[in-house]
Amino acid sequence: MKLKLSNYWAVALIPVFVLVDQWSKWLVLSEPRFNAIACLETRQGCGHIPVPGPIDLTMVWNRGMSYGLLQSDGIGRWLLALVMLVIALGFLYWLVRYADHWLLKLSLGLVVGGAFGNLIDRVRFGAVVDFINAGDLYFPWIFNVADAAISVGAVLLFVDQFLLSGRKQAKKQS
Numbered sequence: 001m002k003l004k005l006s007n008y009w010a011v012a013l014i015p016v017f018v019l020v021d022q023w024s025k026w027l028v029l030s031e032p033r034f035n036a037i038a039c040l041e042t043r044q045g046c047g048h049i050p051v052p053g054p055i056d057l058t059m060v061w062n063r064g065m066s067y068g069l070l071q072s073d074g075i076g077r078w079l080l081a082l083v084m085l086v087i088a089l090g091f092l093y094w095l096v097r098y099a100d101h102w103l104l105k106l107s108l109g110l111v112v113g114g115a116f117g118n119l120i121d122r123v124r125f126g127a128v129v130d131f132i133n134a135g136d137l138y139f140p141w142i143f144n145v146a147d148a149a150i151s152v153g154a155v156l157l158f159v160d161q162f163l164l165s166g167r168k169q170a171k172k173q174s
Helices: 007-031 075-097 102-125 147-165 164-173
Strands: 048-049 057-062 127-131
Touching: 007 075, 007 102, 007 127, 007 147, 057 164, 075 102, 102 127, 127 147, 147 164
Parallel strands: none
Antiparallel strands: 048 057, 057 127
C-alpha cells in the first residue's frame, strides 16, 4: 500500500486526534473527584464536576460504541474492539489509497483518529472514558473527544459523499 504524497497531512492528523483524546482522558482519570479507576466495575457514574456554561464534566465508563450503543463485556469487549479495528483500518486504507480532496481526507482522518482513541481505552480498560456532558444543551449522551471526532468526521463524510457528490461529478465531466 503506497501512501499518496498529497494525503500525508490527513494521515498526520490521526495521531494528533489520538493524542488530544488520550490527553483529555488522562486528565479525567487523574482527577481525584472522579475516582474513575475505582468505579470502573460499579457501572455507575464516577462523579460530576459542574463548570461554567452549558457543558459539565461527568465521568462514566462506556462499554459500548459511541454514545453507549452496543454495550458489551467479556468476549463481547474483544469482538467489539476487533470490529472497531477493522472499520478503522478500512477507513485508513480508503484515506491512504483513494481520498482525492481535502474534505474527504479530513473526514476520514477524524473518524480514524477517533476510532483509534476509543480503541486504546477499550483494550486498556474494557470500557471507554466518557466525560463531556452537554445535557443542558438537550444532548442526552455523555461523550469524549474521540466520539466528537468520529461524529464530526461522519457528518463531513456524509456531506462529501452524498451532498457534494453531484457537484464533484459535474466538475469531473466538464
